[in-house]
Amino acid sequence: MQLPFPLAEEPDAQTMEKGRLLFAGPTEFVKGVVAMSGLPEADRLEVCFAGRSNVGKSTLINALTGMKALARASNTPGRTQEINYFTAGDDLYLVDLPGYGYANAPLPVVEKWQRLLKQFLQGRQTLRRAFVLIDARHGVKAVDDEIMSLLDSAAVTFQAILTKADKVKEIEREKILDQVRGALAKHPAAYPEIIVTSSEKGWGISTLRSVIATLE
Numbered sequence: 001m002q003l004p005f006p007l008a009e010e011p012d013a014q015t016m017e018k019g020r021l022l023f024a025g026p027t028e029f030v031k032g033v034v035a036m037s038g039l040p041e042a043d044r045l046e047v048c049f050a051g052r053s054n055v056g057k058s059t060l061i062n063a064l065t066g067m068k069a070l071a072r073a074s075n076t077p078g079r080t081q082e083i084n085y086f087t088a089g090d091d092l093y094l095v096d097l098p099g100y101g102y103a104n105a106p107l108p109v110v111e112k113w114q115r116l117l118k119q120f121l122q123g124r125q126t127l128r129r130a131f132v133l134i135d136a137r138h139g140v141k142a143v144d145d146e147i148m149s150l151l152d153s154a155a156v157t158f159q160a161i162l163t164k165a166d167k168v169k170e171i172e173r174e175k176i177l178d179q180v181r182g183a184l185a186k187h188p189a190a191y192p193e194i195i196v197t198s199s200e201k202g203w204g205i206s207t208l209r210s211v212i213a214t215l216e
Helices: 013-022 057-065 107-123 142-153 170-184 205-213
Strands: 027-033 045-051 083-088 092-096 127-135 158-163
Touching: 013 205, 045 057, 057 083, 057 092, 057 158, 057 205, 083 107, 107 142, 127 142, 142 170, 158 170
Parallel strands: 045 092, 045 127, 127 158
Antiparallel strands: 027 083, 083 092
16 A cells, blocks of 8 residues: 655656756856745746745755755754745746744744745746755644645645755654655645655755656
8 A cells, every 4th residue: 555645756767867957057046036026027937945944945955956055055044034036947947935933033024924925825827836845853843834734725736845864764754754744634735745855965856856857
C-alpha cells in the first residue's frame, strides 16, 4: 500500500537534464516588491517559496540556482520583508515570499506582510505552484497550517519541501514525515508528493529542479 504523500521520485535522465538546463543559465534578481502595484508583468510562469523564518528558504533558492549569494540568507528572523522576484531563463520567475512566524517583528509589520501575501496568492494568475518549506527538525507548526489554509482558499497548488533533512537521523526524519503527511491530508490544495532536501548536502535539488522544469 502506497503512503499518502509519498516522497517525490528521482527524475529520469531526460527530466533531470531538463531541470539542469533550466537553471544552468544566469539567474538574476529582478526586484523586491512591497505592494501589488510593484509586481512585474505577469508574462511568464511563476513558482513561489514560502516558509517560516530560518527554515532555509534563501539557502534552498541559492542551491537550486547554483548561486551562493542570490537570495540573502540571514540568521535574523523576518529579514526578508519583500516579495523578491528572480528570473530563471526567459520563461520563469522564482518568487521568494517573506518569511512568516517572525515573533520579533512589530505587529503592524506582520499584518502588512500577511495582507500582501494574501493579495499576491489570490491575485497572481501565472503562479503555477507554491513550495511550502518545512524544517525537518520541527515538522509542521501552527503557523505553517495557516499558510497552507491560505493557499487552500486561494486555490494555489502547493508542494511541501522538507529542508535541513541532513540535520536529523533517518528514524527521526520518518517520524517527522508522518506528522507532515497528517497535516497535509487536511489541505485540499496540497500536491500529493513531498520533496526531501538538504541544501548543504545537495539532497533533492535535482528533483526540485525537475519538478519546476516540468510545470506547465
